[in-house]
Amino acid sequence: MESAVTATASTAPVFIVGPPRSGTSLLSAIIGSHSRIACGPETDLFRALPIKRARSLAQSNNRIAKTIEQLDEIRYPDGRSLASHFGLSNKHLRKQLDTRTDFVKAVYAAIPEAFAELQSKQRWAEKTPRHLFYVDTIRALFPDAKIIRIIRDPRDSIPSVIKNIGLSTSYIAEFYRWMGVYMKSSKFFAQDANSITVRYEDLVTDPEKKVSEICQFIGEEFEPQMLERKGAELVRVASETWKSDIDKKISADNIYGWKSKMDPDVAIAASLICSEALSELGYPNSRLPERELMVYPLGENFGAANEQHILECAKRGLRYRPYDDTYPESISETFKVIPDVVLGDIPLGKKTSVRILHALSASVQIVFRFLTARPVRVDPDVDLGIGSLNRCIGKLALLLGKQQRLAP
Incomplete structure (x- = not known):
């Protein structure tokens, strides 16, 4: 006789999201080793x-062919198509797209659904860390989906990000990036009943207990083979060398390694930058600032451009804090903030021509604010981003703006 769980088993998809190097690959290998759930590589x-x-x-007309063409254009760094990494052909995709009434939903489900069918499994999971930014869209398309956010102490995960992924070489930049990701997703996970947050530390400390809880959440029975992670080879590709250990023995040996390995000054700054998140998640050594300045916009460029200054401020308990969890989509939007917010890094773009145009636009905005008696506020101790154009804008802001220092 079937168990109560199996008899009423859900076919709802499972989405695994989280900051980079927080255990998303490990969790996807565990869930993809369940007898009913298939999980392949990241789709993004x-x-x-x-x-x-x-x-x-x-x-559009001929929508199936056009969608397959669009999916085929999505390539991994090795040059291979997304579908090929799942072992799928256009025939597999066409079948999925042709049999779904909600075509928009089918666009995102076709690859993982076809992969699950190929694996003779009844349900699919999808793991892409950066889908953390798209949880509202996921929920709108998949109302019954189970969404799991896995979090790791950023003081442990950020060194791994810098070493393995290379988004930045600045610890301060990466801690601000991590905090921005956390802030953007926290409201959703606090309110959405079909979503949970799992701490990496809990998963590796008592994997059977935590995986059993996850199984209960997604509506499946716990299966011991999940901890053996036989599905690990299916969730990684050859170019992702940093995932080579996801089928190794689950160990808690490296949790809170930052306490002995991280530069003490960096650890102090991280504990200030991520203070609220560390406290909410129950991590040790969070630190409330003695004094702070709100900054907009505050992203990883601000951290990278001012790393040494931020480290020195942190020693004194001082912190630059993001005004909110948004980042401007345009130069004009950068200056549409409340008057007492200090100007942060000016997002100029990457192409030289675009950077020049944005720099001119930012300069006009600074002059306009001055002429209308609403001068921008700027901390004379910080750079407004990286590069000579940002430094020129900073000098203009100092000339025409109102100075406000974090460090007295």
Whole structure:
């Protein structure tokens, strides 16, 4: 006789999200080793194929062929297509797209659904860390989906990000990036009943207990083979060398390694930058600032441009804090903030021509604020981003703006 769980087993998809190097690969290997759930490599679909484009495809003539063509253009760093990493052909995708009434939903489900069918499994999971930015879209498309956010103490995960992924060489930049990711997703996970947050530390300290709880959440029975992670080879690709250990013995030996390995000054700054998150998640040694300045915009460039200054301020319990969890989409938006917020890093872009145009626009905004008696506020001890153009804008802001220092 079937168990109560199996008899009413859900076919709802499972999405695994989280900051980089927080255990998403380990968790996907565990869940993908369940007898009913298939999990393949990351798709990154919600970024690579924006929802507006998917809706446009749904309304187009010959939509199936055009969608397959769009999916084929999504390539891994090794040059191979997304579908090929799942062992799928266009025939597999066409079948999925042709049999779904909600075509937009099918665009995002076709690859993992076809993969689950290929694996003779009844349910699919999808793991892409950066889909943390798209949880609202995921929920709108998949109302019954189970969404799992896995979190790791950033003082342990950020050194691994810098070493293995290379998003930045600045610890301060990466801690600000991590905090921005956390802030953006926290409201969703606090309110969404079909979502949970799992701490990496709990998973590796008592894996059977934590995986059993996760199984209960997604509506499946715990299976001991999940901890053996036979599905590990299916969730990574050859170029992702930093995932080579996800089928090794689960160990808690490296948790809170930052206490002995991290530079003490960096650890102090991290504990200040991520203070609220560390406290909410129950991590040790969070630190409330003695004094802080709100900054907008405050992203990883601000951290990278001012790393040494931020480290020195942190020693004194001083912190630059983001005004909110948003980042401007335009130069004009950068200056549409409340008057007492200090100007942060000016996002100029990467192309030289674009950077020059944005620099001119930012300069006009600074002059306009001065002429209308609403001068920008700027800390004379910080740089407004990286590069000579940002430094020029900073000098203009100092000339025409109102100075406000974090460090007295």
